[in-house]
Amino acid sequence: MELFKPAYFQNLEDGRIKCLLCERRCVLNNGQKGFCGANKNNDNELKNLVYGRPAALNIDPIEKKPLYHFLKGSKTYSLGTIGCNFKCSWCQNYHISQKSMDENLHGEVILPEKIVTAAIQSNCLSISYTYNEPAVFYPYARDVGLTAKENGLKNVFVSNGYQTDSIIQDMKNWVDAINVDLKCFEKDKHKKYTGGDMDIVLRNLRSIADSPIHLEITTLVIPDINDSDTELSNIADFIAKELGKDIPWHVSAFHPDYKMTDRNFTQAETIYRAIDIGLCKGLKFVYPGNIF
Numbered sequence: 663m664e665l666f667k668p669a670y671f672q673n674l675e676d677g678r679i680k681c682l683l684c685e686r687r688c689v690l691n692n693g694q695k696g697f698c699g700a701n702k703n704n705d706n707e708l709k710n711l712v713y714g715r716p717a718a719l720n721i722d723p724i725e726k727k728p729l730y731h732f733l734k735g736s737k738t739y740s741l742g743t744i745g746c747n748f749k750c751s752w753c754q755n756y757h758i759s760q761k762s763m764d765e766n767l768h769g770e771v772i773l774p775e776k777i778v779t780a781a782i783q784s785n786c787l788s789i790s791y792t793y794n795e796p797a798v799f800y801p802y803a804r805d806v807g808l809t810a811k812e813n814g815l816k817n818v819f820v821s822n823g824y825q826t827d828s829i830i831q832d833m834k835n836w837v838d839a840i841n842v843d844l845k846c847f848e849k850d851k852h853k854k855y856t857g858g859d860m861d862i863v864l865r866n867l868r869s870i871a872d873s874p875i876h877l878e879i880t881t882l883v884i885p886d887i888n889d890s891d892t893e894l895s896n897i898a899d900f901i902a903k904e905l906g907k908d909i910p911w912h913v914s915a916f917h918p919d920y921k922m923t924d925r926n927f928t929q930a931e932t933i934y935r936a937i938d939i940g941l942c943k944g945l946k947f948v949y950p951g952n953i954f
């Protein structure tokens with residue numbers, strides 16, 4: 663199936679280009695890389711430096727994404743690359759997400775057909791674009807995804823929800839399920855810790871909830887960042903009232919990582935409190951994550 667491909671960039675009058683993959687909308691001089699380190703202005707065209715260059719390939723249970731209401735009990739072929747459009751100081755995949763792509767990399771380029779063949783041979787029912795933000799490798803993900811779709815596989819995004827609207831609209835043609843990370847519910851805090859505008863994430867969540875894409879949401883509950891009753895209530899309230907009470911909410915425990923090593927693991931009691939709050943707000947499915 664041939665789909666109309668959205669523009670990945672725009673040529674500006676001053677000779678620079680603007681990347682349209684995510685709402686950072688980086689404006690780039692010739693030769694300059696974007697914030698994510700995965701895209702570059704190459705002779706006034708956007709070059710996706712990570713195309714065909716996965717930094718992580720694994721076979722995971724679909725529940726690890728986490729998706730609990732989609733292809734239950736199946737395996738998903740999971741792929742991620744270098745780069746991210748957020749800069750979360752607690753990132754648990756920082757070793758790939760917070761790096762810039764080495765342009766002098768040699769070695770095998772793994773084309774979409776090869777990914778799809780490997781997924782089928784591994785008895786996976788889907789391909790997941792995960793580990794780092796798939797918006798930054800959207801040109802590669804889309805080519806893999808359309809080939810996967812032709813071969814009867816489903817496509818899964820694990821995302822921070824910061825795509826441009828044109829990319830969100832395009833995703834509706836080929837992405838079957840998505841888990842979006844809703845990190846907190848205060849605009850200033852969201853900006854401070856991720857670099858992204860929370861209202862854009864909320865806009866995209868509303869758009870996805872109103873589409874055929876299966877949606878689940880994750881919040882990493884971090885001590886003294888987003889674990890207050892008020893903040894957890896506001897997140898749960900938004901999901902219940904604006905997205906739907908059937909949308910599953912995963913509340914996961916934080917462990918110290920990357921630049922955030924100044925606090926302890928999230929206590930199990932905090933996660934159970936978040937579950938109570940979610941249920942009180944009317945959500946039908948609230949799940950704990952990362953507690954043992």
Ligand code: SF4
Binds near residue numbers: 697798
């Ligand atoms: S995908 Fe990368 S280059 Fe493009 S706008 Fe987002 S951060 Fe900038």
